[in-house]
Amino acid sequence: MSVTIKDVAKRAGVSPSTVSRVLSNHPRISHATSEKVREIMEEMGYHPNMMAKSLVSKTTKSLGVILPKPAEELFLNTFFMELIRGIVTQANRSGYDVVLTSGASEKEEVDAVSRLVFGGRIDGAILLYSRQNDPVVDFLSDKEFPTVLIGRSEQHANVLSVDTNNIEAAADATRHLIQLGHRRIGFVSGPSELVVSLDRISGYRQALQEAGLPLRDDWIVEGEFLQESGYRAMSFFMNLPERPTALVVVDDIVSFGILRGLHELGYKVPDDISIVSFNNIALAELSTPPLSSIDIGIYHLGYTASQALIQAIRGDDHALLSQRHIVPHRLIVRESSMFSPPHTES
Amino acid sequence: MSVTIKDVAKRAGVSPSTVSRVLSNHPRISHATSEKVREIMEEMGYHPNMMAKSLVSKTTKSLGVILPKPAEELFLNTFFMELIRGIVTQANRSGYDVVLTSGASEKEEVDAVSRLVFGGRIDGAILLYSRQNDPVVDFLSDKEFPTVLIGRSEQHANVLSVDTNNIEAAADATRHLIQLGHRRIGFVSGPSELVVSLDRISGYRQALQEAGLPLRDDWIVEGEFLQESGYRAMSFFMNLPERPTALVVVDDIVSFGILRGLHELGYKVPDDISIVSFNNIALAELSTPPLSSIDIGIYHLGYTASQALIQAIRGDDHALLSQRHIVPHRLIVRESSMFSPPHTES
């Protein structure tokens, strides 16, 4: 049986409403009473009951984070941990808690979310890694429930989102290789349903064009965010009669697969082929050789998402609803792209 | 304004209590009414308000997960993501939500937890990676709040915990190397404040003793769960006049540092030195060479923790309070330990 506002009130010789007002720093409360009540609260070890509070205020001070349905591959990535850490840190800092949820199937996901939303358990939601046509996004945007998407969704322009400028990021990666002297640059992409894949391909193309280099669609290989995909892409490229001297790779994990394959076949990185990839997960600097990678500020993405969501909840609208936040990226150059390409005529 | 139990009651021509009873499958409700009420609930889109429910039932159907204070190194590890995934999956499956929290400092951590606990926001807590003398554990065990520790704490024998049998796991790793023919085996440990480090050292020693091999304390190197520690340990061992032919390493990340160092110095693994480590994070099979590692079932640890906690909350006591759950481990042999040691006389 914990201490309630009534207990405090009784002991302080005031009414419950007064205690409540002390708690919320109501202006019309005398300094004297305030002091006394606070003292007694301290003494009795009073802690407000969040449930009661939520019930009347219709607000829970918590955010829901929807984990993507267990696509196992995603969890190989430290990506999510970083993201979540960013979200939780900022949320806690603003006095919000974070409720995690996930579903085994799309249906379960929607169920879980609707339980949270309709049950009044959360004030807003952050969606990680939304797919195209994500039913959860549909659901939330339909209800006009405060929502932030991490990543960009083509069809939900009316939903807040936090994202990397992937086009620019890919262009940066590609330009870096061009500057090193590379003229034959391949691209290892992710699933073509994901906007991130498409954006990065665009950026890659853009940089090639700027430099007046030919666009060769046969040098764009599609795969998944898995090490195996990298391995396969590597085989493909290395068996070509005319090989690229450098690769831009859509994700660090995929690069790991490539590195491993190249090592097995006895190729040297960057001597035989240079590699630049994306995300700069912690392990990128631990690989052999350490990987050049675009740091997209994963923690920062999470942090920003949390911040944007809380603003939206507070109604600091300022027409920033339906806004897209871009988190800056930067290229981290490591050994995998430190040298110029072998001398050949293109 | 959402649909309440009263709205449903009015429309169905029954009392709110009846609706509530339908919801909770009260035995004394007629099939007819039940059907009718359910129909109307569906029709009106009724969803129970969790806050109101919690207020009266004094139970929230959510678990708190306390992330360790941002020890950056921990987040390099996919460890936590796996753990959390296990926790969330099992919790959701049992109808529980998971609230995440973390603190920038120990004080903030305790504050955050006490807010959750006293505020009645969570029914139980899971602590990841508790330190010795963890103030959060003290706080929770003091309040007799349902708590599960992942990992073992020496001083809180009265707290539920889920853990690996690290002594046995380390012994297994060491025995594996002995079976391959190794006679000179070193150990790279973690911080000596952590029980996990100490346990693994014990297991290592035990296996050496069983095999009648000499215990050499100068072949036990202490470090942190960082790649740099591995690098340093590697330097130490490789500069020894008499070198071990194999190493048991306390964490995969540390092994990555070792592998990288060996590669730089031109040593081959496993030809020159064999390595077995712990945790078998997803990247262990992606390293060069792939790493032999003890799989401690991280996901399973999280899953079990969640399960144990929910049981404790439900009061399925059966004297299983203050119990220690052991999650089985198994050795995954990969290339880093596939060959016999170079021929030498010990």
Add this chain to the structure above:
DNA sequence: ATTGTTTGTGCAAACGTTTTTACAATTTCC
């Protein structure tokens, strides 16, 4: 002095549930 305003506090309703108690209607039993 009288009126008007400000300041500090209490009362009571409300938030959306669960649950205890009560009671009528029906069934069961001897």
Add this chain to the structure above:
DNA sequence: GGAAATTGTAAAAACGTTTGCACAAACAAT
């Protein structure tokens, strides 16, 4: 055929807050 047990439902209190309204006291303005 009447008492006892069972079944189905309702009324109302409770959970711990917040907040609009009321009102007394103190102060300010005329």
